[in-house]
Amino acid sequence: MTEEQSRRAPRATEPGSVDERLPFAHMLLLAWQHALVMYAGVIVVPIVVGTTLGLSAAELAGLVSTDLVLAGIGTLLQALGLWKFGIRMPLVVGAASSGIVPMVLIGQSRGLPTVYGSLLVAGVIWVLVAPYFSRLLRLFPAVVTGTVIVLIGLTLIPVGVRLIAGSDPGDPGYGRLSHLALAGFTLAAMVVFRRLFRGLIGQLAILLALVLGAIVGWSTGIGSLAHIGAGPIVGLMRPMHFGALQFHVPSILLFLVIVFVLMVEGAGQGLAVGEVVGKPAGPDDIARLLRVDGLMTALSGMFNGFVYTTFGQNIGLIALTKVRSRYPVAIVGVILLVLGIVQPVGRVAAAIPEPVIGAAAVLTFGALTVSGIQILARVDFDRSGNALIVMLALGIGLIPAYAPRFYQHLPTTAEVVFHSGVATGTVLAVVLNLVFRARRRDPGDAWTAAD
Secondary structure: OOHHHHHHOOOOOOOOOOOOOOOHHHHHHHHHHHHHHHHHHHHHHHHHHHHHOOOOHHHHHHHHHHHHHHHHHHHHHHHHOEOOEOOOOOOOEEEOHHHHHHHHHHHHHHOHHHHHHHHHHHHHHHHHHHHHHHHHHHHOOHHHHHHHHHHHHHHHHHHHHHHHHOOOOOOOOOOOHHHHHHHHHHHHHHHHHHHHOOHHHHHOHHHHHHHHHHHHHHHOOOOOOOOOOOOOOEOOOOOOOOOOOOOOHHHHHHHHHHHHHHHHHHHHHHHHHHHHHOOOOOHHHHHHHHHHHHHHHHHHHHHOOOOEEEOOOOHHHHHHHOOOOOHHHHHHHHHHHHHHHEHHHHHHHHOOOHHHHHHHHHHHHHHHHHHHHHHHOOOOOOOOOHHHHHHHHHHHHOHHHHOOOOOOOOOHHHHHHHOOHHHHHHHHHHHHHHHHHHOOOOHHHOOOOOO
16 A cells, blocks of 8 residues: 555544544534634734735725635645645644735735735745655754744743733733733633543633633623624625736745745644644655645635744644544634634634633643653753754744844845744754754764754
8 A cells, every 4th residue: 555545544543643533512612722722813914914004994804704714724624634735633724924024015015916916926836845845854853843842832922921911012001900810810710620620621621711711801891792793794805806916026036935934834833743642744744734835825816815824823732632633623624714704703703802812822832832842851962962952943043032123124035034933943953953963973873863
């Protein structure tokens, strides 16, 4: 049997595997937990891009709906797989924040038709080069993989913090006590549910705490359900809403820089989820993952979407709940589709107070960080260079997360590249690992992982 045939053959569904089929009600509840944790990260990109470009409220709502639909399709592909697309692991897809800068720059200077023409070309190239990029996995031994996973977790934690306290420290409402208290209450509820209950209830601790925190927030004036009935019930923006696609080589090249950054990040996400679910990802797995990101980005050119990438938000949730099955995440894809098409449902999810979502984010991203630390615990730090690889990759990779304007005086293209701390740290870890491996004199050890 060929490798491809083996992949298509029915797999065992033993408890704890990525192919385990849980009771539907169980999977549905787990899926809502995943969806609510990553929802804010999905919709923030269309909101920022649409607002910055001065689009109307109706167009902004249309961008959010389109984004949710494309994210849902991408998530379904990653979880279930179709032909050569999808890693068949519990991973979600969403709009990449690193795509904001080129979309805004090109949108302001040349218009959205050029943005979407560039996305179409960049997405097609992404799909075509995915199998070649995936062959670089030998450059990701445990010391690199563990560092990347820790870096992803530590980079994402400030996202949760900003949801709780606010994004502008100069705002008089930044860090208001009511928001901190609501986040603290939500975290405490998660701990209580996790400590007191076993089985399904224990696995749903975050979802239960989110619901309870939302109710408390709404009842105390944080967040509101007043606008749920406003706007259409069902709606999607028509293809090429902003006009016929236009193609501009410099704009395409700028997006290709982002594509390279996201391919590095995507490979890291695939390796990370493989470690967490106990099914290490190989080159073919990473190629299928990257093809989905490229496909969704190409489709964005026609359907007014964004640059898409495989998210790491839910990997920490998997590590926390110990539920490795990909099928709840496949249901997340369906939920995202419903949220995008049936707009009142999406408006309910969007009404959950940000401090509640932020509390869940801090916990799950912390769990992801712990997963990376567990991998690094297997690394031999007495071996030359390993400690330095981790120190430099983490130290430099975390700069954008904690000093967002650190690279602001670099040329625009360079700033776009260095803006992704995960990509910067990953490339640095890979390069340093190669440097220390190349210094070894034993030919038999020349391509041994530096761990």
